[in-house]
Amino acid sequence: MELRIKNWSFVETSNLTKFNCCNMTNTHIVNSLDIKDIPSLSVIPRMKKRRLSTFSQLALSTALDITIESDCVSVFSSRHGDLHKTNQLLKVVAGEEALSPTQFSLSVHNAVSGQFGILTNNKAASSVIAGGINSFHYALIEAYALLLENEEVLVVHTDTELPENYSQFEDELQVSHSLAILLSRIEGVPLQLTPIDTSGVISDPKLTPEKVLPQAIQFFNYLISDDTEIEISNKWKWNKTNDKN
Numbered sequence: 376m377e378l379r380i381k382n383w384s385f386v387e388t389s390n391l392t393k394f395n396c397c398n399m400t401n402t403h404i405v406n407s408l409d410i411k412d413i414p415s416l417s418v419i420p421r422m423k424k425r426r427l428s429t430f431s432q433l434a435l436s437t438a439l440d441i442t443i444e445s446d447c448v449s450v451f452s453s454r455h456g457d458l459h460k461t462n463q464l465l466k467v468v469a470g471e472e473a474l475s476p477t478q479f480s481l482s483v484h485n486a487v488s489g490q491f492g493i494l495t496n497n498k499a500a501s502s503v504i505a506g507g508i509n510s511f512h513y514a515l516i517e518a519y520a521l522l523l524e525n526e527e528v529l530v531v532h533t534d535t536e537l538p539e540n541y542s543q544f545e546d547e548l549q550v551s552h553s554l555a556i557l558l559s560r561i562e563g564v565p566l567q568l569t570p571i572d573t574s575g576v577i578s579d580p581k582l583t584p585e586k587v588l589p590q591a592i593q594f595f596n597y598l599i600s601d602d603t604e605i606e607i608s609n610k611w612k613w614n615k616t617n618d619k620n
Contacts, residue, residue: 376519377616379563380556381527381549384440385595386413386433387552400485402538415440419494426481427490429551430457434487434533434540440495441529447557448521449529452504452514453486454589455537457481462538487533508547510534511591512611515568522560531555532591547586554591566598567614 376550413436416424427435436453467474481484485503492501502521506513511532518528536549557563587593590607597605597613604614 376516376568377465377565378515378519378568379559379561379565380598381559381563382441382557383595383598384415384437384555385553386436387550387592392539403512404592405425411592428457428460428481429534430459431481431487431490433535433551433553434531435491435494437533437553438487438491438531440531441557443495443529443557444527445495446499447527447529448499448516448525449488449497449501449531450504450514450521451491452487452506452510452530452532453484453500454505454510454534456505457486457535458541459507459535459538462540465602487531491531503559508608509590509610511589511594512568512570512607515556515558518558522558528558529555530558534589534591545586548588550589550592552589552592565616569612569613569614571610571612573610 380432413432415436416432416439418428418439419435420584424432430453434453438449460478464474464479464482471528485501488503491497492499502517502523504510504514504517514530514532518530521528530551532555533553535551537545542549587608588596590611593605593607594613597607602615604612606612
């Protein structure tokens with residue numbers, strides 16, 4: 376399937392992303408350890424910003440950085456969601472204490488989608504995707520379907536490093552990051568996405584795969600590079616085409 380990327384914004388809190396091959400315009404890249412200093416968050420009232428977790432700040436910083444139509448549909452995705460907030464709530468439950476209704480409402484997977492809609496007065500439909508390690512690509516498939524009836528779709532993928540007590544489950548490098556992409560049906564840089572059929576491949580459970588960057592960061596590195604194609608996680612193949620509207 377072909378996806379046209381009209382604009383994008385990316386933020387991460389490590390030095391694992393390549394910034395040296397950027398060849399796209401209308402782009403704002405932020406690499407900052409102090410998330411509160413990200414310019415796009417300045418539109419959020421200070422009292423509201425204080426309630427936002429690192430996860431929410433990452434997601435909103437990239438989503439708000441892209442200029443969209445007032446009623447642009449959106450897809451938000453995350454593998455783990457705001458797991459740090461959820462982790463704290465679970466500790467409260469384990470201690471048999473009362474949960475904060477506000478903190479609970481901000482911990483659910485679609486909380487950031489709702490916050491984005493409120494901040495931008497966007498009343499359009501918004502989907503929220505959680506599909507394991509492939510969450511980013513499943514969000515793009517959802518967006519592709521939405522493009523059949525909409526001229527543009529905003530995709531925002533966000534994840535943060537796992538809490539320490541979940542580190543035993545790590546199967547990829549831990550990098551807090553957010554990538555927002557504005558997809559267009561008619562304009563932008565065209566890319567071809569092809570799922571790789573692995574139905575006949577038998578994996579060896581004795582082999583421990585090397586930890587790699589999350590799929591959204593792998594894609595971003597490819598997007599700003601001169602590489603024409605890439606395979607991500609042996610499941611997704613991307614190709615750049617020569618057609619540029």
